[in-house]
Amino acid sequence: MTHLLRRAAAPLFTATGLLLAASAHAEMPRPWQMGMQQAASPVQESVQSLNDIVLVIITLITVFVAGLLGWVAFRYSAKRNPVASQNSHNTMLEIAWTMIPVLILVGIAIPSFRLVYFEDRTREADITIKVTGHQWYWEYDYGSVAKVDFNSNAIKEEDLKPGQLRLLDVDNQLVVPAGKNVRVLTTSGDVIHSFFIPSLGVQRYAIPGRTIETWFKVNAPGVYYGECNQICGTNHSQMPIVIHAMPESEFQAWLTTAKTKFADAAPAAAASPQKLAGETAPQSYAIAQIQR
Numbered sequence: 607m608t609h610l611l612r613r614a615a616a617p618l619f620t621a622t623g624l625l626l627a628a629s630a631h632a633e634m635p636r637p638w639q640m641g642m643q644q645a646a647s648p649v650q651e652s653v654q655s656l657n658d659i660v661l662v663i664i665t666l667i668t669v670f671v672a673g674l675l676g677w678v679a680f681r682y683s684a685k686r687n688p689v690a691s692q693n694s695h696n697t698m699l700e701i702a703w704t705m706i707p708v709l710i711l712v713g714i715a716i717p718s719f720r721l722v723y724f725e726d727r728t729r730e731a732d733i734t735i736k737v738t739g740h741q742w743y744w745e746y747d748y749g750s751v752a753k754v755d756f757n758s759n760a761i762k763e764e765d766l767k768p769g770q771l772r773l774l775d776v777d778n779q780l781v782v783p784a785g786k787n788v789r790v791l792t793t794s795g796d797v798i799h800s801f802f803i804p805s806l807g808v809q810r811y812a813i814p815g816r817t818i819e820t821w822f823k824v825n826a827p828g829v830y831y832g833e834c835n836q837i838c839g840t841n842h843s844q845m846p847i848v849i850h851a852m853p854e855s856e857f858q859a860w861l862t863t864a865k866t867k868f869a870d871a872a873p874a875a876a877a878s879p880q881k882l883a884g885e886t887a888p889q890s891y892a893i894a895q896i897q898r
């Protein structure tokens with residue numbers, strides 16, 4: 607019954623989603639969504655085209671194997687084929703059914719590895735942002751361009767304003783310039799988290815004591831939603847990610863205001879009760895050393 611009700615309400619949710627999308631481009635999970643979110647970065651475009659290619663290959667293989675199985679069951683049933691074949695091997699056939707799958711797998715592996723390396727390293731970073739996962743919020747450090755370091759918390763259900771999305775909207779969005787290469791360095795202040803934005807093709811672990819690199823370039827200004835997708839404790843579901851991409855000039859203006867707005871934000875982060883003893887202050891992080 608609940609299932610039916612939800613099904614009936616689905617178009618309503620979709621309409622709300624479309625309204626939101628019309629006001630400003632936004633990529634988020636939608637009720638009853640079957641496919642992937644629309645690609646908004648070069649990496650996600652590549653992810654989706656590889657997905658499409660692999661989907662065609664596995665569909666053809668599934669149809670072929672199912673057809674073969676059906677044909678053998680029909681043609682060689684005890685009724686139609688009372689005297690069973692005594693053949694135990696056939697060299698040519700065995701070479702074929704070994705080599706053909708090997709060639710198919712190599713064919714899939716080549717574009718797959720190419721993609722893994724493509725999303726692994728930023729070619730020419732215009733900006734570097736250090737992303738730190740905490741139980742249970744994200745911290746964004748713009749150390750490579752300005753002394754801006756702040757926390758991003760989910761908005762509590764009772765504080766949601768009209769149009770804000772439950773478990774998706776945050777108080778402080780991660781603002782980036784659209785069309786620029788954004789290098790992301792993930793780490794964690796406590797347990798393992800994962801920085802995941804589906805429409806941008808970003809998914810990286812945030813591991814304490816380690817720094818992992820990835821990057822994205824947002825194709826067009828807009829708002830792109832993500833979530834922590836590594837179960838990290840009680841409030842794992844309460845640490846969404848909101849990337850707000852804006853034109854370069856607007857981003858620079860935002861950065862100027864952010865310097866004042868978040869002037870005292872970093873010490874607050876340091877005073878966080880979940881902070882582990884010995885964890886280094888975000889400012890001490892030498893981003894310059896990672897530049898290559």
Ligand SMILES: [Cu+2]
Pocket residue numbers: 739740798799800834835836837838842845
């Ligand atoms: Cu988490």
